[in-house]
Amino acid sequence: MIDKKLLDDHNLTHEEYDRIVELIGREPNLTELGIFSLMWSEHCSYKSSKVHLQKLPVSGKNVIQGPGENAGIIDIGDGLAAVFKIESHNHPSYIEPYQGAATGVGGILRDIFTMGARPIALLDSLRFGPLDKAQNKSIMSGVVSGISGYGNSMGIPTVGGETCFHECYSKNPLVNVFALGLVEKDKIFYAKAEGIGNPVLYVGAKTGRDGIHGATMASAEFGKDSEAKRPNVQVGDPFREKLLMEACLEATSKNLIIGIQDMGAAGLTCSTTEMASKSGTGIEINLDKVPQRETGMTPYEIMLSESQERMLIITGRDKVDDVQKIFAKWDLDAVIIGRVTEGSRLKVSFKGKIVVDIPVEAVVNLCPVYQREICRPASLSMFPTDLLPDIPGDLSASLLRLLSSPSLADKEWIFRQYDHMVQINTAFLPGMDAALLRLKDTKIALALTLDGNGLYAQLDPRTGGKAAVAEACRNLACVGALPMGVTNCLNFGNPEKPETMWRFQEVVEGISEACRVFDIPVTGGNVSFYNESEGKSIYPTPVLGVVGKIDDINKAVDTGFKREGDDIILLGTNRDEAGASLYLKLMHGLEFGPPPQIDLEKEKKLQKFLLEIISLSWIRSAHDVSEGGLAVCLAECCFSGKNRPGFSVTLEENMRPDTLLFGESQSRVVISAGKKEVQKIIALAKERDIPCRVIGKTGGKRILFKHNGKTVIDLDAGQAFSAWKTALPKIMAP
Amino acid sequence: MKFGIVVFPGSNCDRDTFHVCNHVLGHKTVYLWHKSHDLQDVDCVILPGGFSYGDYLRPGAIGKFSPLMNEVGEYADKGGLVLGICNGFQVLLELGLLPGAMLRNKNLKFLCQFVHLRLEDNKTAFTRKAKIGQILRMPIAHFDGNYYADPGILDELRKENRVILRYCDANGLVSEDNNVNGSAESIAGLINKKGNVMGLMPHPERCSEQILSSEDGRVIFESVIDFIHA
């Protein structure tokens, strides 16, 4: 009955099948095969990435929960813990941008509130193909409305994110969503199935034939119309999720729950087996009790359904009534569908028959782990810099063009569709280096950011990994926050290709190294492979989410210049590094490396120094230099400043002016400060061995750069601002 | 005084409004569950922002049938103060406690941003601490805030001075350019004939603390407090 075709349809190899037979001691039936195929899929088992991910540093003194649960948790003081995680929803967002992105938000939020934490922030990292193609525009439009539609109705503010554009994402857009919640340290809940005999409750939406895998299956069990019946994209129901969240949080806060797990990808299969596995128990469920939206569903379909907005809860027998009352208050069903059992088997019955009887361990933990073949690509597009194109005659025009390119232009078109203020914690609105959330009734604020650079990682994956961590932490340092924990989403092509795996390994090692140097733990993350269409892979795209803390919110600083006549100071060194810059890409159509090199020790010292002068209240603004280089960085300080003061900057490095203005050398931050503080800053920098010098002054109405006595950029600040501000709305106008 | 904040299942600014009334302004505040029938003797009922019932059909369309809305209607008839913020305003329109209806924003997108508002009347219980012509900076966050009413109703609102807030620019200029969502006559907030039921699209609770970059919203709550204590 189980032949090659059936295995192919389930994405299982022959060897994997043999292993299943060995583990369960017989041939699996179709439902059991489906269960294994789901849990042994790349998405659930991490079979290709596991060996590499083990290199990430996961412990630290503030870590309450590292990788392995629904989300990571760190102790943030005042009896509170931050629960956070990032998740990708790339493939569904290409097929149905609105619903794909919306259900992505729904999924990550469930991960947070299952742990007893109330979500207080979302961030999104988005990558699309260039906006000169109508299809890319409509994907972006749909994705942004999807995130907005779901997050806004849930009342969770989307407070930040990043958005980049490149051809490699045209058929593979990336939608990575990060969520963070707050919980009292002693009220955290985990996915566990403890207490033999305890009831298993199903809560939330009814089960339908949503997103069942192995969809092309042509076996006898399915009728001809089964293809049409099994849409691979779910429709989100944010209202129901809101009810689910409130009910779950009410139940957890009243301590009525023993274990809880959401049913997202891999639905009932994943939630039952993982909970049992974590507690070393068995679990028994009766599918006739599972609330169903459609008629005639088979055990296979019920077990594999990915219907959204559902949860599984384990509670004590004496608490069932109270739990059901809470769910009834929120108009939700809470149905007993089974119980925790002795032993360690998953037993599923349907219409009086046992349809599944397999060892939980085999499903959850005994999936083969692959050390996939690795091969460094022959060419990595490294060119000597003497092949650089001619310097453009008009660098003012180059700056204007960069500022109005979608990757660098103002993203308000996006974030004004997100309710970024609900819950009234958003102290820094989107547009700064990091989002800043005050925690009510404390002086603490949390700073959050997402960062990653696909081009760096394509040209030099190890550096790309390091730079992503460094930049994310630098973003936090710029507002005055100390990084406390990291989550990451690794978006790659096909892991069966040795070159992809080489890049993956390099990126992971780069991230690990940086996290070790900065001494921040990785508390979780997500891997998204197979981002390929027609044989073409995306650039390896690591997205880092970093959570930091500032002890006194009143000390926080933002990006914008505050006053006329302040000194502008550069921390760090302008180096002759044009490689992998957005400037080369946008102005000259060139993508070559090497990307700017990064010295992690120096970076660490710089960030420490920045935190120190911010805590002393010596500076009025800080902004890191990243894509677009020094010129774009300074322009952004002007644009986000009150009344947008212009500035004048003088540079003396002996190098090409375009490299100096637009090169992306790492470990640089631009700060502004008043007369009185400048000398103190310079003196302390000297003591701390930080490159630091005054490069100009704020004031006037122009954006002025002089290089070795020559004016190289001279723009009206208002005109530059409006080019930056209106670029995206113009492109996206219907 | 005592504020009462109605909680619909999809409300999501209920906790924010509670925080401001209770923690920031220091007044007794209670939640009023939408399925209950008890207004708990409050001095002012606030219908908060959010998506009362998911609002897939129309904002407020289902929220208006919540059991507690009967009591809110009677309370308003008797002259009790009712303030609808954003979704609360939409519910008041659906209930018919205020005239008109909300359409999708003119650009067909959700809008979350700070706007400027011109205060048109300070003789109401909700604005007595403000100055006429005062310019307030407050956030909006809605998909359906494009106010619509028949010409007859608009005439009446104008004649009876019942438009309380209009979208404007930083200098108080009201024009189509500054009319973010396309509302008829740039209307952002209005009041009923009796002067005890007001609805507004902007969120005063989001700008009542220094740390949130504007405190202009306080004047609405402080007016109510002043009115009750007077």
Add this chain to the structure above:
Amino acid sequence: MKVRILVSFKESVLDPQGQTVKHALHTLGYDFIKNVRQGKLFEIDLDGISEKELEKIIPEISDKVLTNPIIEKFTWERLDG
């Protein structure tokens, strides 16, 4: 029993969604499209009421729940029998 209810904006109310769809179709070259109006569709299955009750109830729920009569109007029809 099965009925279909169609809800659309009153003539006097602008329909920006319809306008946007029209605009999108024009950009794709379908310029012979003169006007688009967008509305809502409800398909309802009912059971256990009489024909006469149906005639009363559908307009009632359309008026009370499915539309806001200030801006919308509706029509309805039987889909079966």
Add this chain to the structure above:
Amino acid sequence: MKVRILVSFKESVLDPQGQTVKHALHTLGYDFIKNVRQGKLFEIDLDGISEKELEKIIPEISDKVLTNPIIEKFTWERLDG
């Protein structure tokens, strides 16, 4: 020429809008309502194309612009002669 296009989710796709309307109608006592599905309605005026072109174009724009065929389906009809 005038056509009407009705768009709704495929049968097996969750319809949260219809579900909440049904729930609301039940709480109001209309418990004989068994199911509600909500969809979209488009009314389009066209000019200057032939009957034959119409037969081709309406399904084309419905498929390409008005629906996402992965989750939605449509039907259409002539409103005039």
